[in-house]
Amino acid sequence: MQLFIDSADTSEIKRAAETSACDGCTTNPSLAAKAGREYNEVLKEICSIIKGPVSAETVSLDAEGMVKEGIEFSKIAKNIVVKVPMTVEGMKACQKLTKKGIKVNVTLVFSANQALLAAKSGAFIVSPFVGRLDDIGEVGMDLIKDIRLIYNNYKFTTQILVASIRNPIHVFEAAKIGAEIATMPYSVFEQLFKHTLTDVGIKKFLEDWKKVPKKK
Numbered sequence: 428m429q430l431f432i433d434s435a436d437t438s439e440i441k442r443a444a445e446t447s448a449c450d451g452c453t454t455n456p457s458l459a460a461k462a463g464r465e466y467n468e469v470l471k472e473i474c475s476i477i478k479g480p481v482s483a484e485t486v487s488l489d490a491e492g493m494v495k496e497g498i499e500f501s502k503i504a505k506n507i508v509v510k511v512p513m514t515v516e517g518m519k520a521c522q523k524l525t526k527k528g529i530k531v532n533v534t535l536v537f538s539a540n541q542a543l544l545a546a547k548s549g550a551f552i553v554s555p556f557v558g559r560l561d562d563i564g565e566v567g568m569d570l571i572k573d574i575r576l577i578y579n580n581y582k583f584t585t586q587i588l589v590a591s592i593r594n595p596i597h598v599f600e601a602a603k604i605g606a607e608i609a610t611m612p613y614s615v616f617e618q619l620f621k622h623t624l625t626d627v628g629i630k631k632f633l634e635d636w637k638k639v640p641k642k643k
Protein backbone atom coordinates (compact mmCIF):
# COMPACT_ATOMS: atom_id res chain seq x y z
CA MET A 428 0.00 0.00 0.00
CA GLN A 429 1.26 3.45 -0.85
CA LEU A 430 1.18 6.22 1.74
CA PHE A 431 0.85 9.81 0.49
CA ILE A 432 1.13 13.08 2.34
CA ASP A 433 -1.82 15.45 1.89
CA SER A 434 -0.05 18.78 2.11
CA ALA A 435 1.41 21.78 0.29
CA ASP A 436 3.77 22.59 3.17
CA THR A 437 7.20 21.70 1.82
CA SER A 438 8.86 21.54 5.23
CA GLU A 439 6.50 18.80 6.44
CA ILE A 440 6.66 17.09 3.03
CA LYS A 441 10.48 16.97 3.43
CA ARG A 442 10.11 15.45 6.90
CA ALA A 443 7.73 12.81 5.55
CA ALA A 444 10.05 12.04 2.62
CA GLU A 445 13.03 11.56 4.96
CA THR A 446 11.27 8.58 6.54
CA SER A 447 11.24 6.79 3.14
CA ALA A 448 7.66 5.74 3.95
CA CYS A 449 6.09 8.52 1.89
CA ASP A 450 5.30 7.41 -1.67
CA GLY A 451 3.56 10.48 -3.05
CA CYS A 452 1.76 13.73 -2.35
CA THR A 453 -1.69 15.22 -2.86
CA THR A 454 -2.50 18.92 -2.84
CA ASN A 455 -5.67 20.96 -3.29
CA PRO A 456 -6.59 24.67 -3.40
CA SER A 457 -7.29 24.79 0.36
CA LEU A 458 -3.86 23.32 1.16
CA ALA A 459 -2.26 25.72 -1.34
CA ALA A 460 -3.96 28.67 0.37
CA LYS A 461 -2.64 27.44 3.72
CA ALA A 462 0.90 27.23 2.31
CA GLY A 463 0.57 30.85 1.12
CA ARG A 464 2.90 30.51 -1.87
CA GLU A 465 2.46 30.55 -5.66
CA TYR A 466 0.97 27.14 -6.51
CA ASN A 467 3.18 26.13 -9.47
CA GLU A 468 6.32 27.11 -7.56
CA VAL A 469 5.22 24.92 -4.62
CA LEU A 470 4.39 22.01 -6.96
CA LYS A 471 7.84 22.26 -8.54
CA GLU A 472 9.48 22.08 -5.14
CA ILE A 473 7.28 19.16 -4.04
CA CYS A 474 8.20 17.24 -7.21
CA SER A 475 11.89 17.71 -6.41
CA ILE A 476 11.32 16.19 -2.94
CA ILE A 477 8.86 13.41 -3.78
CA LYS A 478 9.68 11.06 -6.64
CA GLY A 479 6.24 9.38 -6.67
CA PRO A 480 2.95 10.88 -7.93
CA VAL A 481 2.21 14.50 -6.97
CA SER A 482 -1.40 15.58 -7.51
CA ALA A 483 -2.08 19.14 -8.71
CA GLU A 484 -5.70 20.31 -8.69
CA THR A 485 -7.41 22.25 -11.49
CA VAL A 486 -9.89 25.00 -10.62
CA SER A 487 -11.73 25.51 -13.95
CA LEU A 488 -15.35 24.39 -14.11
CA ASP A 489 -15.33 23.52 -17.83
CA ALA A 490 -13.47 20.66 -19.50
CA GLU A 491 -11.55 22.95 -21.82
CA GLY A 492 -10.18 24.99 -18.91
CA MET A 493 -9.29 21.85 -16.91
CA VAL A 494 -7.42 20.40 -19.89
CA LYS A 495 -5.52 23.67 -20.38
CA GLU A 496 -4.56 23.79 -16.68
CA GLY A 497 -3.69 20.09 -16.72
CA ILE A 498 -1.33 20.48 -19.67
CA GLU A 499 0.43 23.36 -17.90
CA PHE A 500 0.76 21.32 -14.66
CA SER A 501 2.17 18.37 -16.61
CA LYS A 502 5.05 20.56 -17.80
CA ILE A 503 6.22 21.10 -14.21
CA ALA A 504 7.53 17.54 -13.72
CA LYS A 505 7.07 13.99 -14.96
CA ASN A 506 5.46 12.83 -11.71
CA ILE A 507 2.58 15.33 -11.81
CA VAL A 508 -0.92 13.82 -11.73
CA VAL A 509 -3.73 16.22 -12.67
CA LYS A 510 -6.70 16.40 -10.34
CA VAL A 511 -10.13 17.11 -11.82
CA PRO A 512 -13.44 17.16 -9.92
CA MET A 513 -16.07 14.44 -10.31
CA THR A 514 -18.42 16.34 -12.64
CA VAL A 515 -19.59 15.79 -16.23
CA GLU A 516 -17.01 18.38 -17.35
CA GLY A 517 -14.39 16.74 -15.14
CA MET A 518 -14.98 13.38 -16.82
CA LYS A 519 -14.66 14.96 -20.28
CA ALA A 520 -11.36 16.49 -19.19
CA CYS A 521 -10.26 13.16 -17.67
CA GLN A 522 -10.74 11.39 -21.01
CA LYS A 523 -8.96 14.13 -22.97
CA LEU A 524 -5.98 14.36 -20.61
CA THR A 525 -5.66 10.56 -20.40
CA LYS A 526 -5.60 10.37 -24.23
CA LYS A 527 -2.71 12.86 -24.17
CA GLY A 528 -0.80 10.56 -21.80
CA ILE A 529 -1.38 12.77 -18.74
CA LYS A 530 -2.39 10.87 -15.60
CA VAL A 531 -5.60 12.00 -13.89
CA ASN A 532 -6.83 11.84 -10.30
CA VAL A 533 -10.61 12.23 -10.06
CA THR A 534 -11.32 14.03 -6.81
CA LEU A 535 -14.34 14.83 -4.61
CA VAL A 536 -15.81 11.35 -5.02
CA PHE A 537 -18.57 10.48 -2.55
CA SER A 538 -20.44 7.58 -4.18
CA ALA A 539 -19.65 4.24 -5.77
CA ASN A 540 -21.35 5.28 -9.02
CA GLN A 541 -19.08 8.32 -9.23
CA ALA A 542 -16.08 6.00 -8.79
CA LEU A 543 -17.43 3.72 -11.54
CA LEU A 544 -17.70 6.70 -13.90
CA ALA A 545 -14.18 7.85 -13.02
CA ALA A 546 -12.79 4.41 -13.88
CA LYS A 547 -14.78 4.30 -17.14
CA SER A 548 -13.28 7.71 -18.02
CA GLY A 549 -9.77 6.26 -17.70
CA ALA A 550 -8.77 7.83 -14.37
CA PHE A 551 -5.36 6.78 -13.08
CA ILE A 552 -6.51 7.50 -9.51
CA VAL A 553 -9.92 7.94 -7.88
CA SER A 554 -10.16 9.91 -4.62
CA PRO A 555 -13.10 9.01 -2.34
CA PHE A 556 -13.22 11.30 0.71
CA VAL A 557 -13.89 9.16 3.80
CA GLY A 558 -13.54 11.82 6.51
CA ARG A 559 -16.05 14.19 4.94
CA LEU A 560 -18.58 11.32 4.70
CA ASP A 561 -18.00 10.42 8.37
CA ASP A 562 -18.51 14.11 9.19
CA ILE A 563 -22.09 13.98 7.85
CA GLY A 564 -22.92 10.72 9.64
CA GLU A 565 -22.20 8.28 6.79
CA VAL A 566 -19.62 5.48 7.00
CA GLY A 567 -16.81 6.58 4.70
CA MET A 568 -15.08 3.19 4.75
CA ASP A 569 -18.21 1.46 3.38
CA LEU A 570 -17.68 3.47 0.21
CA ILE A 571 -14.11 2.14 -0.09
CA LYS A 572 -15.39 -1.44 0.27
CA ASP A 573 -17.99 -0.84 -2.47
CA ILE A 574 -15.47 0.71 -4.86
CA ARG A 575 -12.98 -2.14 -4.25
CA LEU A 576 -15.73 -4.67 -5.09
CA ILE A 577 -16.82 -2.86 -8.27
CA TYR A 578 -13.25 -2.35 -9.51
CA ASN A 579 -12.45 -6.03 -8.84
CA ASN A 580 -15.65 -7.15 -10.63
CA TYR A 581 -14.71 -5.34 -13.82
CA LYS A 582 -10.91 -5.48 -13.47
CA PHE A 583 -10.59 -1.67 -13.53
CA THR A 584 -6.97 -0.64 -12.97
CA THR A 585 -7.84 2.81 -11.56
CA GLN A 586 -6.10 3.09 -8.18
CA ILE A 587 -8.24 3.79 -5.12
CA LEU A 588 -6.74 6.66 -3.14
CA VAL A 589 -8.46 6.98 0.23
CA ALA A 590 -8.64 10.73 0.88
CA SER A 591 -9.84 12.98 3.68
CA ILE A 592 -8.20 10.72 6.24
CA ARG A 593 -8.56 11.93 9.80
CA ASN A 594 -6.80 9.27 11.91
CA PRO A 595 -4.59 6.12 11.83
CA ILE A 596 -7.69 3.87 12.03
CA HIS A 597 -8.74 5.16 8.60
CA VAL A 598 -5.31 4.07 7.29
CA PHE A 599 -5.42 0.48 8.52
CA GLU A 600 -9.09 0.10 7.52
CA ALA A 601 -8.15 1.25 4.00
CA ALA A 602 -5.25 -1.23 3.98
CA LYS A 603 -7.50 -4.12 5.10
CA ILE A 604 -9.93 -3.36 2.26
CA GLY A 605 -7.07 -3.30 -0.23
CA ALA A 606 -7.06 0.34 -1.36
CA GLU A 607 -3.86 1.06 -3.28
CA ILE A 608 -3.19 4.46 -1.65
CA ALA A 609 -4.04 6.44 1.48
CA THR A 610 -3.31 10.16 1.64
CA MET A 611 -3.16 11.87 5.01
CA PRO A 612 -2.11 15.05 6.82
CA TYR A 613 1.41 15.02 8.29
CA SER A 614 -0.06 14.74 11.82
CA VAL A 615 -1.64 11.37 10.94
CA PHE A 616 1.45 10.19 9.01
CA GLU A 617 3.56 10.85 12.12
CA GLN A 618 1.10 8.96 14.34
CA LEU A 619 1.52 5.80 12.23
CA PHE A 620 5.02 5.34 13.64
CA LYS A 621 3.96 5.69 17.26
CA HIS A 622 2.60 3.50 20.04
CA THR A 623 2.60 4.27 23.78
CA LEU A 624 3.99 0.79 24.53
CA THR A 625 6.91 1.43 22.15
CA ASP A 626 7.83 4.55 24.16
CA VAL A 627 7.39 2.74 27.49
CA GLY A 628 9.48 -0.18 26.18
CA ILE A 629 12.34 2.06 25.04
CA LYS A 630 12.37 3.88 28.41
CA LYS A 631 12.52 0.56 30.33
CA PHE A 632 15.26 -0.89 28.10
CA LEU A 633 17.36 2.25 28.53
CA GLU A 634 16.92 2.15 32.33
CA ASP A 635 17.89 -1.53 32.43
CA TRP A 636 20.83 -0.94 30.11
CA LYS A 637 22.35 1.32 32.79
CA LYS A 638 22.40 -1.73 35.12
CA VAL A 639 24.31 -3.93 32.67
CA PRO A 640 28.01 -4.21 33.76
CA LYS A 641 30.26 -2.39 31.30
CA LYS A 642 33.85 -3.18 30.25
CA LYS A 643 36.31 -1.01 32.23
Ligand code: E4P
Pocket residue numbers: 433453454455534554556558559590591592610
Ligand atom coordinates in the same frame (compact mmCIF):
# COMPACT_ATOMS: atom_id res chain seq x y z
C1 E4P B 1 -7.19 14.62 -1.18
O1 E4P B 1 -6.61 14.64 -2.23
C2 E4P B 1 -7.73 15.83 -0.53
O2 E4P B 1 -6.82 16.86 -0.72
C3 E4P B 1 -7.90 15.67 0.96
O3 E4P B 1 -7.69 14.37 1.41
C4 E4P B 1 -9.09 16.36 1.52
O4 E4P B 1 -9.12 16.19 2.91
P1 E4P B 1 -10.04 17.05 3.91
O5 E4P B 1 -11.42 16.51 3.85
O6 E4P B 1 -9.41 16.85 5.24
O7 E4P B 1 -9.96 18.47 3.42
